Amino acid sequence: MFPLLQFGPLAIRTSGLLLLAGAFLGLHVAERHAARRGLHPDRMYALVILMFAVGTLGARLSFAAQHPDAFRSSPLNLVALDPGLLDPFGGLALALLAGLVYGQKKGLAFWPTLDAFTPALAVFAVFLGLSHWVSGSAFGAPTSLPWGVELWGTKRHPSQIYEILAALAILAILWLRFDRKSVAGSLFLQFIAWSAGADLFLGAFRGDSSLLPGGFRLDQILAWVALAVSLGLLERRSSLHREGTPAPPSSLDS
């Protein structure tokens, strides 16, 4: 809707700006509650910076590994400032790996650390919705409902608005639990479960779903799996906690 902000000759993509704002605001909120979960804010920022650096580098390496021929006659492109030469999935995987290694080295507890980041994720999700709205991506299926909006040639579900509202609702639900004592991991898993549930429900109103044979929407199926896994883990961890048995040791648990 407002994809670009023009300042004279400079055009900034609003969607990118919103994601950046979401990351900063999210970390600011997480910082206020992190100490309660055993994560010092300095550690938190160090972890984020490390993951961002590794993620970006990893995204470039992963892209180059998948398209080696493209670089053969332009090897200098390997270090070009071109965001089109990044593989987001490869980058994310390497960033998570780096996070795990760093966490282990610094003795960070796995589940409490995920809980500590949850406020940041919840805030970021709202800005993700906003960024989709300004860029017109994640758009809705055509509809004749009275609240349909004109976008890309026809009246559609305002799916980005649904997304923003769902993210705000999840943030509201979890807000009071940021400081509440709970089974390690339950705040994070609740966030995943609620978000997956929202994705599963709202996926029905999207106009840009990747479709599997039979018309099944890929995002809904992935959301269902995430919902099942997170609910399963929640049940398992809280029943183990109730029984007084420590959860099975993982190398990152303390």
Added chain:
Amino acid sequence: MLFLLLLGLAWIVLNRAEAGAGGSGLGPVPARGFLAPDLSLVTLGGETVSISNLHGRAVLLNFWASWCPPCRAEMPAIQAVHEEYAERGLVVLAVNATAQDSRAAAESFAAEYGLTFPILLDPAGDANRIYRIGSLPTTFFIDPDGIIREMVIGGPMSAASLRVRVEALLEELP
């Protein structure tokens, strides 16, 4: 929990999309997944080029202006990719924002950079308006069915980046 998951499965089944749902088929809209809007413009050489005549071809549609630094920076890469892929059926079209530039500037730019692909002139600003160009350069990758597969705002696009996207288009050629 089980009830919730079964409910979820039912919702998924209930909301399956029909074939062709999503963006493609609707349009023309200057966005990814939609049919590329038609353009009919005259080149520096005086020929008329229409996008609708290019169905069945892979098209790289670049919007630029001579005063735009990233546009200048990426032109050598676009020329290189044009030379590499012309035989395989790639069509490169560069639409000059002539309403905010000039024919003379476009001509000398093309000569200076040794550009051999069609330079389309847009003196009335129609193309920039139809494609909702907000900043330059903007590049569209259009597949043989006329669907926009990718839209890249900004630049300069590297040769490697162009190659990867062009290869993806050419894979769709019959």
